[in-house]
Amino acid sequence: MMKRFTIIGPIFLMIISAASVGFGFQLLLIPEKLLSSGLSGVAMVIGYWTGWNIGWLYFALNIPVLLWGYFALGKRFVTLSIVTVVSTAFFLQVIPMIKLTDDRLLASVFGGVLVGLGTTVALRYGGSSGGFDIIASIITRHRNIPIGLLTVLLNTLVVAALGFLKEDWNAALYSMLSIYITGKMIDAVHTPHHKVTAFIVTNHTQQLVSSLLKLPRGVTIVKTRGAFTSEERDMLMTVTTRFELAELRKMIKEIDAKAFVNIVQTIDVIGDFRRR
Numbered sequence: 001m002m003k004r005f006t007i008i009g010p011i012f013l014m015i016i017s018a019a020s021v022g023f024g025f026q027l028l029l030i031p032e033k034l035l036s037s038g039l040s041g042v043a044m045v046i047g048y049w050t051g052w053n054i055g056w057l058y059f060a061l062n063i064p065v066l067l068w069g070y071f072a073l074g075k076r077f078v079t080l081s082i083v084t085v086v087s088t089a090f091f092l093q094v095i096p097m098i099k100l101t102d103d104r105l106l107a108s109v110f111g112g113v114l115v116g117l118g119t120t121v122a123l124r125y126g127g128s129s130g131g132f133d134i135i136a137s138i139i140t141r142h143r144n145i146p147i148g149l150l151t152v153l154l155n156t157l158v159v160a161a162l163g164f165l166k167e168d169w170n171a172a173l174y175s176m177l178s179i180y181i182t183g184k185m186i187d188a189v190h191t192p193h194h195k196v197t198a199f200i201v202t203n204h205t206q207q208l209v210s211s212l213l214k215l216p217r218g219v220t221i222v223k224t225r226g227a228f229t230s231e232e233r234d235m236l237m238t239v240t241t242r243f244e245l246a247e248l249r250k251m252i253k254e255i256d257a258k259a260f261v262n263i264v265q266t267i268d269v270i271g272d273f274r275r276r
Contacts, residue, residue: 010125010246014083017121021129022091024114030054031099032107033168035175036115037182039065039131040088041158049165055092059085062130069134076247080127081134088129104174112178116185123186126246155179195266197239198248202259205234211251212238239266 025036033048035041039061047054062085069078101107119129128134132154159179163172201224202208212219220237240248245263252259 010080010127011083013121013125014080014127015087017118017127017129018084018087019091020114020118020121021088022095024111024118025054025092026095026097027100028107028111028114029178031097032104032111032174033166033171034104034108034111034178035159035162035172036111037132037155037158037179038129040129041155041175041179045158045161045165048162053093055089058092059089065131065134069138072138073134077126077128077244078134080122080125081130084122084127085130104170105177108174108178109181112181113185115178116182119182120186124246126250195239195241196245197237197264197266199262199264200236200238200252200259201233201261202236202252202256203233204256204259205236207255208236208252208259211255212236217244 021036021040025040028034029036030044035044040058043054043057043061046052046057066078066082066085069081119133122128123133156176159172159175162175163169200208205221209219209221217238217240222235222237223232224235225232249261252261
């Protein structure tokens, strides 16, 4: 029963996250011709310019990225991301486009909040909203470059395209505000850094080490002794990415539910960090 929940639960949460994104798009951003971040923003620019269906554009643009991610990343992460992308495309078809407000500032702020909440839920529970999230996850495994800056630059290009094609720089600037708020929502609830370090105090050292090496992640074993009980235990230290946090939490809970885990944000890693 518990194993079934571990499968159904995350899928349900991916659908909820997609619904939040869908409502943000259809009720706030799209009626005001504003953009979201990532490939959804690219789909919006194309949709505004050509009149094509934004939901289907979003789905089509994500297909090659998801295929790339399927071969380059863990299957669980990409499978949940596929659920999110398909669900988002579905909600963009069934949720009617209703203009809740004529104020672009309100639309950009609350649209960014809804999209940010949806994206955060997806990331928190092991998936993503596709697009730049998948690309960022792949890049963090292969190159030690500032992904946050890269994402900002890509989003800036998308917003600039809206300004040039539609000649509506007010919409472009409000879109930047919406994208900024989405990013702040993710940083506040999930983590602002792409790399994190987990310190795991456990009595199931070999099982956890074997599972961590399969992710694959390097592990350092440190001998520790409790100050109160004087009990000797092993502490495992491993550096991973924020896209793998949900998988890491799930793995630790299954092997040692009583393990003490401290996850800290990592600014940078110097030396031999296994990205693949």
